[in-house]
Amino acid sequence: MSEELQDAKTPKLLLVDDDESLLRLMSIRLEAEGFDVTSVDNGTQALRLMFNNQFDVVLSDLRMPGMDGLSLFDEILQEHRDLPVILMTAHGTIQDAVAATQRGVFSFLTKPVDHDELRKILLKAISQTRKNDLGDWCSEIITRSPDMIKLLKQAEQIADKNVSVLINGASGTGKELLAKAIHKASSRAQKPFVAINCGALPENLLESELFGHARGAFTGAVQANPGLFREADGGTLFLDEIGDMPLSLQVKLLRALQERSIRPVGSAASIDVDVRVISATHKDLQEAMQDNEFREDLYYRLNVVNLDIPKLKDRFEDIPLLADYLLKESAKKHGINVRKFADDAVNMLTKADWPGNVRQLVNVVERCVALTNSKIIPASLVEQALSQETEYWPTLTEARDSFEYRYLCRLLQLTDGNVTRASDMAGRNRTDMHKLMKKHGLNAADFRTSDV
Structure with a gap:
């Protein structure tokens, strides 16, 4: 048994692969590592098992007849958004890995799988799942x-x-x-x-x-x-x-x-x-x-x-989870029959900069749900929602800072970068004016007209 698992409850792993020989070999190896392995050869059967069983992690092949690994992940995300899914493929490409992780897949491995690498990823996934043990x-x-x-x-x-x-x-x-x-x-x-x-x-x-x-x-x-x-x-x-x-x-x-x-x-x-x-x-x-x-x-x-707390763009792996959760909450609140974001729509959400962080994501999802005419929200609608700046309503502090910055820029333009004159016009002393300029990264010299 793996030393990392000796003092923990036995983690339950669902293994999904249409290759029966590989399924049997990996089951033996993972059970020897201390995992409680349940193995099935297709995605449909995996979903049935998940109705009555609780797993800590899912390890699935990407290319399978019928329901492939990404489709299985999408189904799991609907009901078990915190469950880590790891995908394997013999046809792996960088594009596949990027697309999978942007959609919220925990990790992506290329066959033949390096067992040491797999063990490390599984232990990391188990650690994440047991975040829920916090209560x-x-x-x-x-x-x-x-x-x-x-x-x-x-x-x-x-x-x-x-x-x-x-x-x-x-x-x-x-x-x-x-x-x-x-x-x-x-x-x-x-x-x-x-x-x-x-x-x-x-x-x-x-x-x-x-x-x-x-x-x-x-x-x-x-x-x-x-x-x-x-x-x-x-x-x-x-x-x-x-x-x-x-x-x-x-x-x-x-x-x-x-x-x-x-x-x-x-x-x-x-x-x-x-x-x-x-x-x-x-x-x-x-x-x-x-x-x-x-x-x-x-x-x-x-x-x-x-x-x-990190910014949303620095925790991009959370964006698919949050978007899916917010979509369901918004659809329920407004009585709209919408199921999920399209793959390219999720990709677009993941790559967005999100200056307004989670609050802005809430606004974008709300707009998409309100305007959608289908069960799956397309990338075009996400692009439209992201471009609607008015849909991101700033906080009072953000609005005040934005006004303050524009006001100071205009004031320094009017006074040709003369801080004393700018202070007088603003009704503030020079010390206050310098503090405000420092706060917004403004330099008086940048506003002075060069001698001709």
């Missing part, structure tokens, strides 16, 4: 990416520890979804999970939302507001886009975390709270600290554990 807490996070699985294991390890967590990741990568999963895996799971976007509210409203206010604390405060800290008492408070929190409010947040108590606006009394804080940002807080835009003491208070 239901992360069931809403759809992935087969090794980087994401490693991240989830780290998240589970710290979930029940009462430490602050900082999640880094670009907009649309699923930072709040990860925060909810951590809450669900913790001993606080039965208590509230409360979220707020720190960049979506002006400073005075954000303070009132977080810490609450007393009745009559300001104009319009006709009744007391307990605030989100008290609403999340015993549970988790998720502070999204923490990098956008004003400096003056950062001081009050730091005090609340240190003293484990809050003071509502307009109140003289402090109130004890028991809250686990998870924060998230798409910004580089190290750079923000250097620019005196984020407090160093608050950073270290929030960043006890740091988790980085």
